[in-house]
Amino acid sequence: MTPVSSTAPHGQSPLRTVQVLGGANAGSSAHVRSLAEGLVARGVRVTVCAPVEAERAYGFTGAGAEHVHVPRSSDPVSVAALRTACAHADLVHAHGLHASFRAVLALSGRATPLVVTWHGRTRAKGPRARLLRVLERRVVRTAAVVLGASSDLVDQARRDGARDARLAAVALPGRRRPGHLADPDDHDLLRPKTRAELGATGRPLLIAVGSLDRQRGYDVLLDAARAWRDLDPVPLVVVAGEGPLRPVLQRRIEDEELPVRLIGRRDDVSELLAAADLALLTSSLESRSVLAQEALHARVPLVATRVGGIPDLVGDAAALVPYGDPDALAGTVVRLLADPGWCARLRERGVRQAATWPTEDETVAQVLSVYDELTQPRPLA
Known part of the structure; x- marks a missing residue:
């Protein structure tokens, strides 16, 4: 400054x-x-x-x-x-x-x-x-x-x-402080180590970040994750955050054998994003989402709900889905994972969109x- x-x-x-x-x-x-x-x-x-x-x-x-x-x-x-x-x-x-x-x-x-x-x-x-x-x-x-x-x-x-x-x-403040995104040039160095620690070697890694409460839409995310069990290899969903719904979500993950891990509150969001194939934002209400901004800055394709201020924030640089629609969320993720060209276009659009932010x-x-x-x-x- x-x-x-x-x-x-x-x-x-x-x-x-x-x-x-x-x-x-x-x-x-x-x-x-x-x-x-x-x-x-x-x-x-x-x-x-x-x-x-x-x-x-x-x-x-x-x-x-x-x-x-x-x-x-x-x-x-x-x-x-x-x-x-x-x-x-x-x-x-x-x-x-x-x-x-x-x-x-x-x-x-x-x-x-x-x-x-x-x-x-x-x-x-x-x-x-x-x-x-x-x-x-x-x-x-x-x-x-x-x-x-x-x-x-x-x-x-x-x-x-x-x-x-x-x-x-x-x-988006403090991009060089702990817990915020790393320089995209560091991705290649961070990615293998973090993916191995999360158990995502050889499989797609999907990252969501946010408190485990009702408005985050994690119940919808778990519904969508059922569809991803049929993919080969099966994507791993990692959710960083803590909150009152953890016992309920963990019980569902175990009972339904969902490919989802709850890893608690983290201060290394930059490293998580550097390792991710996709970022997921499933909230029912968002204004100026920090995760959305960090994902676009880090050139990570984002799938987000079309709510609140998200459409204005991301423009055409993210794949937007209706809130509360697990089929739309699951289908969009499947199509993105199968379409490297679409992912590449979102990365480039993300760089341009981030350049318009204050x-x-x-x-x-x-x-x-x-x-x-x-x-x-x-x-x-």
């Missing part, structure tokens, strides 16, 4: 911002780390309010920001801690629903501008879903600007009454322009 001079005009104090995180979403945490680094390089003072676990994982202080521990819960103690941290801020920027709602409570009665970034939709059913929708509308109508990571999120914010909703430039510099520049719109000249320090 290219450092530039302070954004503060001569004789004025630096812009003071507070970034608020819930701490549960890896994508938004990585985004805030990248954003903090870029803002600090431009002379902005950044405080990140997030659980201490997020600081350990993402190193906000290493990016030049101050970190203040604020627990994820919305109890009065957490809100009071956030209110104190925001006392001298020129602007507060919250990421995700839980963090944004806490920011709304903490800024109650203050004129401090609030920017909100939606990185994805909240997922719930029944009474909890209705409660979250109420909270979403309150946040959206309170925020000065809502930034959505995909066009569907921007459209929803406008329907919910946002005063100003815009498409956010959200880069860089970290462009992401910081857009956010900073929003900040400048919302803040007034500041007095001498």
Whole structure:
């Protein structure tokens, strides 16, 4: 990221911002780390309010920001801690629903501008879903600007009454940090070792990454895997992630003798993708999927569900299937494995599509322009 001079005009104090995180979403945490680094390089003072676990994982202080521990819960103690941290801020920027709602409570009665970034939709059913929708509308109508990571999120914010909703430039941050994709030139070195460790020598390897919960569509993935048992050689599906559905999924894998392995949470996603023949994204709801971006960057053909922001994100660089249709998923995978030419075309399209995505510099520049719109000249320090 290219450092530039302070954004503060001569004789004025630096812009003071507070970034608020819930701490549960890896994508938004990585985004805030990248954003903090870029803002600090431009002379902005950044405080990140997030659980201490997020600081350990993402190193906000290493990016030049101050970190203040604020627990994820919305109890009065957490809100009071956030209110104190925001006392001298020129602007507060919250990421995700839980963090944004806490920011709304903490800024109650203050004129401090609030920017909100939606990185994805909240997922719930029944009474909890209705409660979250109420909270979403309150946040959206309170925020000065809502930034959505995909066009569907921007459209929803406008329907919910946002005063100003815009498409956010959200880069795929930290491509050289652990857990993110390796340089494609390293594929040949990484591939044999990783495939051997996963038990995929001499057979196709399909990689899925994400928490083992209902919205990921892994029940559909297991349904599709039944069809792949008839192939020779039989593809191996490897799912990296952890979550509440692990016992249910593992029981199905064993009872139905499916060619699927659950390998738990991993910090070597780059190596997994480097070894893969295909990447699979089977979710019921996605906005700006990190896996989709990493797969295209790594030149790995992607099969993804046609949901949320995925079509806009990948364009014609992935094979899209309807959500909840195991036959469509199974058939598309079979055809891709049998068609090297189609795979090659997806790889080339992926490179071109990835080149259209915003860089970290462009992401910081857009956010900073929003900040400048919302803040007034500041007095001498």
